[in-house]
Amino acid sequence: MGMTMTQKILAAHAGLDKVAAGQLIEADLDLVLGNDITSPVAIKEMDKMNTTGVFDKDKIALVPDHFVPNKDIKSAEHCKCVREFAYRNEITNYFEVGEMGIEHALLPEKGLTVAGDVIIGADSHTCTYGALGAFSTGVGSTDMAAGMATGKAWFKVPAAIKFNLVGKLNKWVSGKDVILHIIGMIGVDGALYKSMEFVGEGVKNLSMDDRFTIANMAIEAGGKNGIFPVDEKAIAYMKEHSKKTYTIYEADSDAAYEKEYTIDLAALRPTIAFPHLPENTKTIDEIKEPVIIDQVVIGSCTNGRIDDLRCAAEVLKGKKIKKGMRCIILPATQSIYLQAMEEGLLRIFIEAGAVVSTPTCGPCLGGYMGILAAGERCVSTTNRNFVGRMGHVDSEVYLASPAVAAASAVTGQISSPYEL
Amino acid sequence: MKANGSVFKYGDNVDTDVIIPARYLNSSDPAELATHCMEDIDTDFIKKVKKGDIIVANKNFGCGSSREHAPIAIKAAGVSCVIAETFARIFYRNAINIGLPIIECPEASSGIEAGDEVEIDFDSGIITNKSRGTTFQGQPFPEFMQKIIKAEGLINYINNK
Numbered sequence: 001m002g003m004t005m006t007q008k009i010l011a012a013h014a015g016l017d018k019v020a021a022g023q024l025i026e027a028d029l030d031l032v033l034g035n036d037i038t039s040p041v042a043i044k045e046m047d048k049m050n051t052t053g054v055f056d057k058d059k060i061a062l063v064p065d066h067f068v069p070n071k072d073i074k075s076a077e078h079c080k081c082v083r084e085f086a087y088r089n090e091i092t093n094y095f096e097v098g099e100m101g102i103e104h105a106l107l108p109e110k111g112l113t114v115a116g117d118v119i120i121g122a123d124s125h126t127c128t129y130g131a132l133g134a135f136s137t138g139v140g141s142t143d144m145a146a147g148m149a150t151g152k153a154w155f156k157v158p159a160a161i162k163f164n165l166v167g168k169l170n171k172w173v174s175g176k177d178v179i180l181h182i183i184g185m186i187g188v189d190g191a192l193y194k195s196m197e198f199v200g201e202g203v204k205n206l207s208m209d210d211r212f213t214i215a216n217m218a219i220e221a222g223g224k225n226g227i228f229p230v231d232e233k234a235i236a237y238m239k240e241h242s243k244k245t246y247t248i249y250e251a252d253s254d255a256a257y258e259k260e261y262t263i264d265l266a267a268l269r270p271t272i273a274f275p276h277l278p279e280n281t282k283t284i285d286e287i288k289e290p291v292i293i294d295q296v297v298i299g300s301c302t303n304g305r306i307d308d309l310r311c312a313a314e315v316l317k318g319k320k321i322k323k324g325m326r327c328i329i330l331p332a333t334q335s336i337y338l339q340a341m342e343e344g345l346l347r348i349f350i351e352a353g354a355v356v357s358t359p360t361c362g363p364c365l366g367g368y369m370g371i372l373a374a375g376e377r378c379v380s381t382t383n384r385n386f387v388g389r390m391g392h393v394d395s396e397v398y399l400a401s402p403a404v405a406a407a408s409a410v411t412g413q414i415s416s417p418y419e420l
Numbered sequence: 421m422k423a424n425g426s427v428f429k430y431g432d433n434v435d436t437d438v439i440i441p442a443r444y445l446n447s448s449d450p451a452e453l454a455t456h457c458m459e460d461i462d463t464d465f466i467k468k469v470k471k472g473d474i475i476v477a478n479k480n481f482g483c484g485s486s487r488e489h490a491p492i493a494i495k496a497a498g499v500s501c502v503i504a505e506t507f508a509r510i511f512y513r514n515a516i517n518i519g520l521p522i523i524e525c526p527e528a529s530s531g532i533e534a535g536d537e538v539e540i541d542f543d544s545g546i547i548t549n550k551s552r553g554t555t556f557q558g559q560p561f562p563e564f565m566q567k568i569i570k571a572e573g574l575i576n577y578i579n580n581k
């Protein structure tokens with residue numbers, strides 16, 4: 001029996017010729033990531049270890065992004081803890097406010113994640129880097145501490161589900177709609193403990209930003225990781241952003257998959273996840289009753305990249321956000337922010353009546369800058385719509401693409417970008 | 421090793437945002453986190469929970485973010501074990517890594533109700549519902565994980581190596 005792409009990467013990093021689903025292995029790590037919420041807990045754990053320092057100062061990335069710029073005294077203390085640890089250990093990839101971004105948009109952009117890597121991050125959306133053909137997965141702070149100290153982590157080799165993508169997305173349909181469609185189909189535990197392997201001739205029609213969005217939300221289906229084959233687009237992206245050497249792994253032709261699905265990209269429609277689970281999806285055509293909203297958020301590690309901002313700007317150009325609505329737009333990194341400025345997107349947003357903020361997770365996790373009051377509803381391009389995720393327990397979050405979010409900001413209710 | 425306590429029962433997909441809402445993540449102090457444990461799903465939990473009590477839930481317990489603050493808050497609230505039909509994978513890892521016992525057992529998850537008195541024998545994996553006189557065989561941990569749990573967490577396990 002052959003191995004999947006994920007299994008091949010894991011075998012190579014465990015020094016084994018072969019691994020099988022269910023096997024427990026210890027693998028070498030190419031990168032260990034933490035943020036301002038998870039790193040302080042990891043640093044505290046590391047202090048308990050008999051160790052003199054980190055395994056490799058170039059293979060750790062520390063990105064304060066959740067409550068940054070510091071939202072209150074406690075967050076400031078957390079960031080201080082991370083900053084001091086970074087300086088004490090001479091961590092190369094520590095990103096201070098002016099050079100930061102949301103971790104999962106920032107690391108690929110900085111060239112720190114490439115094909116064939118094994119990456120752990122104390123953040124569940126670490127699975128994002130599978131877009132580049134890396135094995136990357138979210139862990140907790142203790143794993144992060146052990147990873148920073150030893151350069152290793154234990155894994156149970158995952159079984160796989162294959163998603164065979166065919167065809168091409170239509171105008172206003174994006175990677176977000178692909179992954180929401182999949183989660184709606186298989187459920188929030190549909191890929192529990194498994195790797196989600198996206199393959200097929202349709203992959204070449206997806207932009208890298210679409211792939212990042214899709215891999216990003218593998219965790220919302222319970223997946224251990226999401227992974228794409230490495231094609232010309234991925235190679236071009238890595239050449240542009242990274243100096244690291246990458247390794248291309250391909251699945252064996254006789255690799256085992258527990259399940260296989262075929263998804264016709266051309267058949268997908270703009271898709272929205274209703275409260276309070278990402279699996280509660282409806283296509284735009286299935287929404288019969290108007291859903292009146294109070295706020296729109298466009299940003300996050302899922303949809304705060306340049307393609308997302310361009311799409312939102314295309315919808316918002318020359319239009320006004322409905323009176324009484326709040327629209328908050330957060331470019332995911334400083335360089336995306338700058339690019340959006342140079343392309344004139346920020347002007348379009350501000351003239352439409354949106355606010356544009358510095359990169360931060362902020363509202364995505366109900367942290368700050370866009371908290372919802374009781375009874376309020378928000379259309380958001382983020383990835384989770386759990387109870388209380390963006391504020392009051394009686395508020396509601398509807399997950400959607402940048403196109404749907406922008407269209408909804410104009411009308412004040414969930415709207416189709418086709419009908420503006 | 422045994423655990424004994426009364427049960428708090430929850431449904432499917434209990435996520436880390438309701439176990440410990442992000443608005444409290446500007447702290448990493450276990451005692452402080454515990455005071456908000458389960459707040460967004462069950463405001464009574466923290467008022468009623470006693471040391472040794474047990475959480476029983478259905479599928480995909482702990483889904484969502486990787487915050488280790490979730491199992492930490494549960495452990496610091498005094499909970500001795502979480503039993504569920506299935507766990508989300510990062511929560512599962514985190515619980516083992518910090519030494520919070522968790523057991524996957526679909527039969528126990530459907531055969532135990534809120535308020536039942538339950539005893540768990542971690543060595544055998546046997547779960548006894550004392551209120552109803554029923555027993556269930558929970559899934560034992562693989563040997564490697566047992567070693568981590570015996571060492572009371574991954575950090576000690578690595579230190580001992």
Ligand code: SF4
Nearest residue numbers: 125300301361364365
């Ligand atoms: S943007 Fe949201 S989901 Fe992404 S890392 Fe930040 S808090 Fe997590």
